Amino acid sequence: MVSGRTNKRDDRRRNRLKTIILLIFSLILLIIVTIAWFTMSEEVGSSGMQMSVVGTNFEITNISDSRDGIFKDPYHIAVHDEQALYWQMTSSNNLKNYNEYVDEDNPGDQGIHPGSEGVISFNVTPKVDSINLDFDFEIIGYQASYSNNELVMTPLSDLSGGEGTTAQNMLNGHILLFEHRSGTAGNYTYSTPICSNADMIRVMNRTVTGKDTATQIDIYWVWPNTLSTIVDASASGVTTSPFCEDNDAYNYNSYTAIKNNVESYPHYYLKGASAGDHISAVTDIGAHYSYYGDMYDQGDNEIGMRVHYVLIKLSVTEGTAAGGGS
Amino acid sequence: MMNKMESLKNRLAEVKFLKKLKLGFDELSKDNKIQAIIASALTVILLIALPVFAWFAFAGKIEAFTKIKEPDNLDIRAGHYDAVQYFSLNDIDIEKIKDGTHHMVVFSVNAGDYKIPYQLQLAHTTNIPFKYQIFRATEYVAGADNAPANPAVTYVSIPARDRGETNYTYLYVKGKEITLTAKNPDTADTGIYGRILALGSDTYYNHTYANGDDPEIYAVPIYEQSGEIRYDQNSEHDYFILEISWDSTAAQTGNFSEWNEAKNKKETDMIYLTASRYSG
Numbered sequence: 001m002v003s004g005r006t007n008k009r010d011d012r013r014r015n016r017l018k019t020i021i022l023l024i025f026s027l028i029l030l031i032i033v034t035i036a037w038f039t040m041s042e043e044v045g046s047s048g049m050q051m052s053v054v055g056t057n058f059e060i061t062n063i064s065d066s067r068d069g070i071f072k073d074p075y076h077i078a079v080h081d082e083q084a085l086y087w088q089m090t091s092s093n094n095l096k097n098y099n100e101y102v103d104e105d106n107p108g109d110q111g112i113h114p115g116s117e118g119v120i121s122f123n124v125t126p127k128v129d130s131i132n133l134d135f136d137f138e139i140i141g142y143q144a145s146y147s148n149n150e151l152v153m154t155p156l157s158d159l160s161g162g163e164g165t166t167a168q169n170m171l172n173g174h175i176l177l178f179e180h181r182s183g184t185a186g187n188y189t190y191s192t193p194i195c196s197n198a199d200m201i202r203v204m205n206r207t208v209t210g211k212d213t214a215t216q217i218d219i220y221w222v223w224p225n226t227l228s229t230i231v232d233a234s235a236s237g238v239t240t241s242p243f244c245e246d247n248d249a250y251n252y253n254s255y256t257a258i259k260n261n262v263e264s265y266p267h268y269y270l271k272g273a274s275a276g277d278h279i280s281a282v283t284d285i286g287a288h289y290s291y292y293g294d295m296y297d298q299g300d301n302e303i304g305m306r307v308h309y310v311l312i313k314l315s316v317t318e319g320t321a322a323g324g325g326s
Numbered sequence: 327m328m329n330k331m332e333s334l335k336n337r338l339a340e341v342k343f344l345k346k347l348k349l350g351f352d353e354l355s356k357d358n359k360i361q362a363i364i365a366s367a368l369t370v371i372l373l374i375a376l377p378v379f380a381w382f383a384f385a386g387k388i389e390a391f392t393k394i395k396e397p398d399n400l401d402i403r404a405g406h407y408d409a410v411q412y413f414s415l416n417d418i419d420i421e422k423i424k425d426g427t428h429h430m431v432v433f434s435v436n437a438g439d440y441k442i443p444y445q446l447q448l449a450h451t452t453n454i455p456f457k458y459q460i461f462r463a464t465e466y467v468a469g470a471d472n473a474p475a476n477p478a479v480t481y482v483s484i485p486a487r488d489r490g491e492t493n494y495t496y497l498y499v500k501g502k503e504i505t506l507t508a509k510n511p512d513t514a515d516t517g518i519y520g521r522i523l524a525l526g527s528d529t530y531y532n533h534t535y536a537n538g539d540d541p542e543i544y545a546v547p548i549y550e551q552s553g554e555i556r557y558d559q560n561s562e563h564d565y566f567i568l569e570i571s572w573d574s575t576a577a578q579t580g581n582f583s584e585w586n587e588a589k590n591k592k593e594t595d596m597i598y599l600t601a602s603r604y605s606g
Contacts, residue, residue, distance in 0.1 A: 011355070011356055011357075015357035015358060018361060019357075019361045019364060021558070022364070022365055023368075024366070026368045026372070029372070030372065059386075059387065071392060071393050076389070076391035079391075080389060081387060081389060083387055084387035084388055084389045085387065085388040085389070086388075086389060087388045087389055087391075095392035096392060096393040096395075097391065097393065110393060111392050111393025111394050112394060113394070113395035113397075113398070113440060114440075114442075115440060115442065122388055122391055141394075146352070225442070226605045228605065236603075250581070289605070293605035294605065296605075297603055300397070301397055302474065303394060304395075304397030307394045308393065308394060309391065309392065309393050309394065310391070310392060310393075310394060311389055311391050312389065312390040314387065314389070315386060316388075317386065
């Protein structure tokens with residue numbers, strides 16, 4: 001009897017041990033798998049290899065022959081979302097962040113400023129024949145400072161006393177994104193603006209077709225030099241014509257779209273304007289351009305004085321509605 | 327028929343397998359049962375959690391990053407791009423000017439790295455019947471091979487001299503006139519005042535004076551602005567000549583014919599020269 005009980009206890013102990021070993025083994029397995037995933041993400045991010053971010057039915061990749069922007073280290077990596085892909089640039093598709101410093105005469109790219117424009121691109125590969133995608137853009141401004149020789153990147157929204165609010169608003173109206181562009185350098189016509197909404201998000205919808213085929217998506221960015229390039233100010237004797245038209249080459253009322261955005265969110269475009277102000281593009285801006293044009297210029301100044309770096313975040317999700325074709 | 331038979335056989339095999347599994351499970355000791363359940367649960371959790379976690383982590387996000395270039399300067403300075411305190415309007419001899427001498431002063435503008443288009447504004451009071459004009463100018467070093475024989479302005483750069491530079495005298499040749507348009511002219515009353523003065527009530531007037539102010543009409547500034555000016559590609563800085571001359575025709579018309587009296591102890595005018603980014 002005694003020996004039987006001892007055997008049973010031994011068995012139980014052995015079994016418990018087995019359970020514990022199994023648990024530890026499972027945990028180790030879980031950790032290994034997780035670490036492997038993180039390592040993979042890191043590796044690809046830093047080596048500049050072609051990596052991708054995938055949804056269930058699509059994949060986002062950088063375009064070929066692209067490389068990391070020159071402000072990646074130490075600035076971008078300080079604010080980078082580990083789950084996001086570093087958007088890589090080429091000599092023709094960039095945010096004035098491609099050419100490295102060589103010497104004083106060739107200082108390389110120094111970032112964007114009023115009057116600059118360009119295109120940035122990426123690839124979408126559907127895993128199904130056709131997919132509707134929502135592209136949500138967000139532009140976030142940062143101030144860079146050093147504390148004990150350590151770089152500190154502060155988002156505008158975290159600046160004390162709401163100091164960065166106006167500048168963050170201005171980024172939504174002064175750095176504009178478009179789906180299309182035509183014409184030649186210095187004389188571009190922009191079409192299909194991707195305008196900021198009340199939440200400072202810009203949404204683009206597209207249907208991308210072709211299973212396992214990479215489609216390049218181009219996003220045209222522009223920082224207009226003056227308000228007269230987006231709102232018609234000819235009534236005030238201004239000779240500059242807006243760079244958007246209605247019923248344009250892409251069958252889109254681009255001028256009206258952007259004009260409406262200026263009227264809906266004047267605080268994104270004009271320094272001194274508040275959300276909810278009723279500022280008409282015709283009877284206010286068009287008729288009194290010297291006043292409103294200056295508010296726009298002051299907005300540029302606000303960005304220039306407050307913002308050191310900007311992050312353009314794009315998240316792509318499967319959507320239901322489709323906009324312009326791919 | 328054969329297919330039906332086969333599927334029946336398969337179904338039977340499945341049932342047998344499940345039964346066997348159940349029996350096998352029933353035969354296990356309590357500890358073994360717990361062990362089996364934990365192992366199965368962990369496997370299921372692993373199978374479900376990993377792809378789900380990965381799916382969330384892999385939501386399609388991509389980030390671009392760039393710098394905002396610092397705002398550029400638009401500087402208006404004295405001749406030879408010296409500091410603005412060297413822009414001197416002294417030594418204006420009204421009596422000489424009335425006799426036909428034109429007083430000319432040089433100033434410089436730099437549109438910074440971006441070379442933005444800009445405009446000039448000349449605001450001045452109207453006590454003396456002066457005519458103000460602005461011209462583009464080209465700079466030469468005095469004594470150089472290409473130095474002009476009859477420059478419009480000879481400018482001595484005091485900072486250059488103080489730095490010990492050998493050549494510190496610069497010569498400026500007058501170029502194309504910059505058209506200035508008055509923003510607040512009182513064109514209706516030229517007959518009374520003899521020439522165009524500033525309006526006594528308009529937006530500019532209301533911006534300048536508070537209600538109740540009653541300034542003397544010649545002290546109200548008139549604002550004259552240029553159109554879009556693009557930087558001179560052949561020069562590091564843009565140079566301009568401000569030319570002040572006597573408006574003898576205007577001075578002799580209207581009720582104020584005594585305007586044509588030019589005495590150096592007579593009157594004072596203030597002028598303001600500004601450059602701003604062109605917003606047109």
